[in-house]
Amino acid sequence: MKILVFGKTGQVARALSAAGPAAGVEITAHGRDTADLTNPAACAAIIAASEADAVINAAAYTGVDAAETDEATAHIINADAPAAMAQACAIRGIPFVHISTDYVFDGTAGAPWHPTDPTGPLGAYGRTKLAGEEGVKDAGGTFVILRTAWVFDAEGKNFVTTMLRLSETRDALSVVADQIGGPTPAPAIADACLKIAKTLAAGQGTGGTYHLSGAPDVSWADFARAVFDSAGRNVTVTDIPTAEYPTPAKRPANSRLDCTSTLATFGIIRPDWHRALAKMLPQQTSSRRTMV
Numbered sequence: 001m002k003i004l005v006f007g008k009t010g011q012v013a014r015a016l017s018a019a020g021p022a023a024g025v026e027i028t029a030h031g032r033d034t035a036d037l038t039n040p041a042a043c044a045a046i047i048a049a050s051e052a053d054a055v056i057n058a059a060a061y062t063g064v065d066a067a068e069t070d071e072a073t074a075h076i077i078n079a080d081a082p083a084a085m086a087q088a089c090a091i092r093g094i095p096f097v098h099i100s101t102d103y104v105f106d107g108t109a110g111a112p113w114h115p116t117d118p119t120g121p122l123g124a125y126g127r128t129k130l131a132g133e134e135g136v137k138d139a140g141g142t143f144v145i146l147r148t149a150w151v152f153d154a155e156g157k158n159f160v161t162t163m164l165r166l167s168e169t170r171d172a173l174s175v176v177a178d179q180i181g182g183p184t185p186a187p188a189i190a191d192a193c194l195k196i197a198k199t200l201a202a203g204q205g206t207g208g209t210y211h212l213s214g215a216p217d218v219s220w221a222d223f224a225r226a227v228f229d230s231a232g233r234n235v236t237v238t239d240i241p242t243a244e245y246p247t248p249a250k251r252p253a254n255s256r257l258d259c260t261s262t263l264a265t266f267g268i269i270r271p272d273w274h275r276a277l278a279k280m281l282p283q284q285t286s287s288r289r290t291m292v
Helices: 011-019 040-049 071-092 124-138 159-167 186-201 220-231 260-266 273-291
Strands: 002-006 026-030 054-057 096-101 143-148 172-176 208-211 236-240
Touching: 002 011, 002 040, 011 026, 011 186, 040 071, 054 071, 054 186, 071 096, 071 124, 096 124, 096 186, 124 143, 143 186, 159 172, 159 220, 159 273, 172 220, 186 260, 208 260, 220 236, 220 273
Parallel strands: 002 026, 002 054, 054 096, 096 143, 143 208, 172 236
Antiparallel strands: none
């Protein structure tokens, strides 16, 4: 099976390229050098000219704070480009898997968000991602929108690597404790996307919007403690409210995602982020210590 991937250097994109061979999939990944997401028509042309059996979009404008002052660019990349990709897939009659985010919700619910719950983005990033979802749906083809949250791996720019970097010079940190979500390992998202794409390409499963996040749900502060414990770093974490860590863009207080339909339709279980940390951090810790 041949899968075309938009994204090459991001966390999930790298994981897709790494996971492809074991899944029996030939991955062709397009990064910024070959696919300009600010040119949606060019992205569509790549799909039209390919021999792919499915397409996965793992590329996005992910600067949550930067989008507040650059929403126009974020909209092209997060909304216009996925819509064009989905339309090209519909024309070719191949499935399209698109990665979205918990930021489409306002974070006020008292329970995990179900895929059918009303959306209400708090900022520009969430608005552009939601617009992208709508464009994918309107394309008329076979698709899955996979919303996820709190993505991490051992190399990219994410919460885990930030905490480890800070721990090199600090033995105490204050971390937000009133935002709750499920940290999600990038390799688990990649595996899920590949399984969904293969299922849809085989004419099985049901398209639509699904959720995938790691388990168990946790606060950022408790996640930080787990990172330090796994990495063997002696860092004291003090809980603080979001109000004491202001950012240009508002973050959802509740990023918990209901993933039951993903399990029911595709047999994909929520990944255990504790286990993922244990697998990732020995390499990360060794690398950091070598640099000191």
